[in-house]
Amino acid sequence: MKNLIVLIKKEYVQMLRDFKVIWLPIVFIFLGAAQPVLTHYLPAILKALGGSQGITIDPSMTAQKGGEVLASTLGSQFDQLGLMILAISMMGIIQTDKANGMLAFILTRPVTVPSYIGGKMVSNYLMAAFSVTIGYFTSYLYVNYLFTAVPFSQMITGLIFYLVWILFIVSFTTMTSAIFHSQGIIALISIVFLIGCRIIVGLNPIVDQLNPASMSKHAMETLMTGLVDSNAVGNLLLTFVWILLTLFITNYWISNKKFSHE
Incomplete structure (x- = not known):
């Protein structure tokens, strides 16, 4: 436990040096x-700029319920640009340590591979979860002001479901960072796979049950309907299985490569 705490502190020191603790939350607030x-003011902006000729604007856009707009924040912002930013921000989570020899050095100390991975996962997940949460609450405040109010319990339930999806994003990116050597390849594979998972949500009920990205769908449905899908619990458990699998592969890969003996 002491080694884990030291490794977590090391990660946060690096985040401070990279200003990640500042720019990542700001990005999600934006x-x-x-x-x-944009949903509320876009029609007025287009009209003021005289650029609405030939453009048909759905009059129901500004009449959406608060839950629908908050759900669209998850689907249109966080699951697209937000997902890419998270993957890029974590693409070097293990790869950087491999490249500069820090991984080999750390593992020559009395530090186990699970402790090393745990330090990476805990620190980066807390950073990602904090950034997503503060951005989500920002959206919640704007939604309550510009649209109809979203019940607090409904908002929290949606957030919990979505943070499970964020945990999978962090664990998958950590796995790819351990396996591959190029940060560009790590980011590309992570982004393509994760967005691919999000795109296929809704195509097939069986696939949805196995797809970690369905946690985002459950979050959105909870916000829009106020109800929790009956399949959410099963999908939640299977998502944790996928997370454990990615962590097992990461642990196996690092241990098998024997970085401590390089």
Whole structure:
């Protein structure tokens, strides 16, 4: 436990040096505010700029319920640009340590591979979860002000479901960072796979049950309907199985490569 705490502190020191603790939350605050503001003011902006000729604007856009707009923040902002930013921000989570020899050095100390992975996962997940949460609450405040109010319990339930999806994003990116050597390849594979998972949501009920990205869909449905899908619990458990599998592969890969003996 002591080694884990030391490794977590090391990660946060690096985040401070990279200003990640500043720019990542700011990015999600911007993304969270963008959806409700654009949804509410876009028709007026187009009309003021005289650019609405030939453009048909759905009059129901500004009449959406708060839950629908908050759900669209998750689907249109966080699951697209937000997902790419998270993957890029974590693409070097293990690869950087491999490249500069820090991984080999750390594992020559009395540090186990699970402790090393745990330190990476805990620190980066807390950073990602904090950034997503603060962006989500920003969107929630704007939605309540510009549209109808979203019940607090409904908002929290949606957030919990979505943070499970974020945990899978972090664990999958960690796995790819351990396996591949190029940060560009790591980011590309992570983004393509994760967005691919999100795109296929809704195509088939069986696939949805196995798809970690369905947690995002459950979050959105909870916000829009106020009800929790009966399949959400099963999907939640299977998502944790996928997370454990990615962590097992990461642990096996690092242990099998024997970085401590390089």
